[in-house]
Amino acid sequence: MSDQPAAAEPRRLTTREAADRLGVKPETVYAYVSRGQLGSRRAPGGRGSTFDAAEVDALAARGARREPQPTGTDLVFRTGVTLIDPEAGRYYFRGVDAAELAGRYGYEEVAEWLWTGTLRPGVRFTAPPETLAAGRRAVGALPPHSTAMDRLRAAAVAASAADPLRFDLSPDAVLGTARALIPTLVGSLPVAGPQDAGDGTRQEAGGAGGEGLAPRFWRRLTTRAPDVPSLAVLEAALVLLIDHDLAASTLATRVAASARAHPYAVVSAGLGALEGPLHGAASGLAHRMLAEVLERGGAAPVVADHLRAGRRVPGLGHRLYRGEDPRATTLFALLDRVPAAAPALAAARDVVTTTARHTELHANVDLALAVFSVASGMRAEAGEALFAVARTAGWIAHALEEYAERPLRLRPSGQYNGPRPPQPLPGPRPAPPS
Template structure:
């Protein structure tokens, strides 16, 4: 929004900037009628606009009122879809959770601790999430009934629904109830997944002591048959913490729309999972996994990148619309993987992809490439990155739901721009209807 300065007077001084009623309302975040209510109460002064059409307002006086009423930033440009949030800030190629560098949080704290910080702004060192027996049994039963070829996201969606059916308090949207449900839902999702094929636990469930371990350790055996290795589990824990939220990504927007309708938290997570499965969102890491595996098989990124370019496909795992340089999540996860000897080959292959592509177009790595290094080097399936993404982001969706429950319900109601035939149209004849319904 541009402030309009009045023309200079004869002395050369510039008159105070004046705002229209509409601009004043936007800056204050209120309706135009409320602006005139401020005037009638003496909180704001107005001047009749030249020609007698409407009023104008002193911009400095409006800004002072905005500060007093709690409006601390200018409104979004008309047409932008922007929500006020205190969860994640992305700025200057970094991102922050409640003002704290997210990569530092992920380096110092476990996923559960970062989730608690995201939800409340309070740190709970050593916190562990535990799945209730009834919810876990319901989720496992539902997941076990799925066809063997079901994807991990299919299983997670079914597990959420089953867990919801086992929670009679799911419609209680108080903060305490939502957080209690969230602390049980995340481990229930992990516990409902079957152990990785070929692993020591295949065909069985984890031992009781495993359920008391951190979430990353519980998830490890669901993603790979290899024994848990401390540096690898630390890297997985870091990936979970790094991916927990990323402002209003597509799945998070879907979660907030559901929360705006006061859907319970399980339904909010279901909405997020539905969007996450798209190939342009959570499923993107699987494409990178396959590409990286091919680079390792062929011994060089050159032929693999060339094949992508020849086919007119973008090279996956590179570039991000919110970052000019390397995705900070990728930087942090690469640093964790550099401490894992078994990841050295996949890490070198990823750097080869970046360097080879830079000959054509310089594009830095994004987090999907780092996730692929983790999944390829640890013997995980191509879909493992999507599972990590979904489990991690569940806590982020809950954080946004908590914010949205405090807003005016159903505030996200855009209007469609109708482009069909203008009414009145004649009523369709019966033979027209029969032709339309014919196979």
């Protein structure tokens, strides 16, 4: 046995110390962590993160000592909208914990604060009558089998056509557009239930009358009467989904804004990217899975079917969080207060427990949205529609940032791998033999 004392573990750096060594902001240190360029460990007591000094120095030596400087072809986004701390399993809007915001304020209040930095308690977004009428006409012209996303895209285009001032990209004009577009998207959707029989577009009479966005949206998602706990879940989900850094749809909106597309086109770009099954549509897959779990009386056969077919189990895992998605954590806590959600919530927990026997994956926000939509009698597409409406506020926040940048800066270079020139001029295809 050696008489030498055990070597003490080298002192670890705080976030501020790591940022100083790298010559960057603390937010950039967390960005390096989320990209896998730097490891971190929770500090004693669970407050903040610590970093290995040698690993920080090695990263600095590789060229991370300065804040990235944008050139004509790189894709560096300086954003003050959202910071994700994957180690802590939390995320922040303008430095404020998103879950705390969702517990205190409504969607319109948080969106307004995110855009302007000013909290306006009780603020309500209203759609101009002519814009809302254009959105409803466009939605009414769609086939009856159209999805909610089809209708949202049509409403956004119609609202754009109804606004002759849409090319004004001044901050005040963009904010005015945002405040009108979001309620137009919601108000253009048909009210659920018997009153929308026929062409599927009949709306309730009258205006919002000072009513918040969440109750208006609820009537378009389900025929069930809302209760206070269920509306609280919807309101919180809208807030939590406002933004999540540079997700695929947000990247699409930044590119559109870089080309100086107007806000309606920016939102349309986001809606297009969101509709992929790996992004906004993921909650619909989780909805169908939960419905099947409830029908078959347990998660085991349903999870087995997914694994046997080589499919991922919907609603589980997130590339940025090692534990449970903080958005799911917040929504599950609220769903616990909704009596009607108990069966779907138990089914979701059964899915997580059953899958853990094969591989440890934690619930993400899509599973929480699926619990909400199943428990509320909504269609499978409801979570995607909720995601789209909520994220519109975040897309606008990113557009405002991008409009302040140099235009057309997001121009990467392609790596050509086709035939090397010169190639012969193509000729007409020979006619088939008669």
